[in-house]
Amino acid sequence: MQPAATACGLLLLFGYLTVRAFSGTYVWYDPYISPAVAPALFTPASGYPGAVPVAHAWLGAFPAWWPAFLPQTPAFFIPWMALAFRFTCYYYRGAYYKAVALTPPSCAVRGPARRYRGETMLLLFQNLHRYTLYGALFLIVCLWWEGLSAFFRDGQFGVGVGTIVMIVNAALLSAYILGCHSWRHLVGGRLDCFSCPHAGGGRDDAGVSRLPAYALWRSSTWFNERHLLFAWCSLVWVVLTDFYIYLVATGTIFDRSTW
Ligand code: FES
Secondary structure (H helix, E strand, O other): OHHHHHHHHHHHHHHHHHHHHHHOOOOEEOOEEOOOOOOOOOEOOOOOOOOOOHHHOOOOEOOOOOOOOOOOOHHHOOOHHHHHHHHOOHHHHHHHHHHHHOOOOOOOOOOOOOOOOOOOHHHHHHHHHHHHHHHHHHHHHHHHHHHHHOOEEOOEEOOEHHHHHHHHHHHHHHHHHHOOHHHHHHHOOOOOOOOOHHHOOOEOOOOOEOOHHHHHHHHHHHHHOOHHHHHHHHHHHHHHHHHHHHHHHOOOOOOOEOO
């Protein structure tokens, strides 16, 4: 049941986000921007109701050379990094391998008689996860920027339900990234052993390493132990954030705010 539920959940949430990212419509309600298209490098100048305004896109309107058969959505430029990051995430890999291929079975679970070859051959591309981390770090800075910018409408400070929704979105995604195995390895100084003499830094009376990298590694460990939780919470919240902005942009609901 668990692999089946995981497969349904992932299909539903990623399916929704893919459709929304490709549509590029109703993704903006001043000053809110949907995480499905944020940050916007280019934006359509016309023909896409509820699109990001040209003034908000980093490089303005889509250039004339943009192929006509492709939809004009900002998701093509930076937001796709989130998908690459999640797709190669150690947790998601484990989840969708089990959900789709039913292999490898979990530890001590008698699984179907299939030969498990590990992540070899074509699956070696999953090693790119450590590089997708850099893209995710860049993206999270952008999402915090967009979240903090959502406190201002026409230069006037205020707060709306959408502002809070966007800030929670950035916070949950940060918690997800801070627990990433690649991040933990990186901030831990890429050491395999903190207590070994070659690690340096010395140890306190309790024998705990004094290395700053050790403290960072410990803090990342807290998030890492909850990686599954933050993976799901952040994914669900991205969908909810987009859906909220869609609802206010289409006029279906009213955004309560101080403006
Ligand atoms: S291991 Fe999950 S995001 Fe890196």
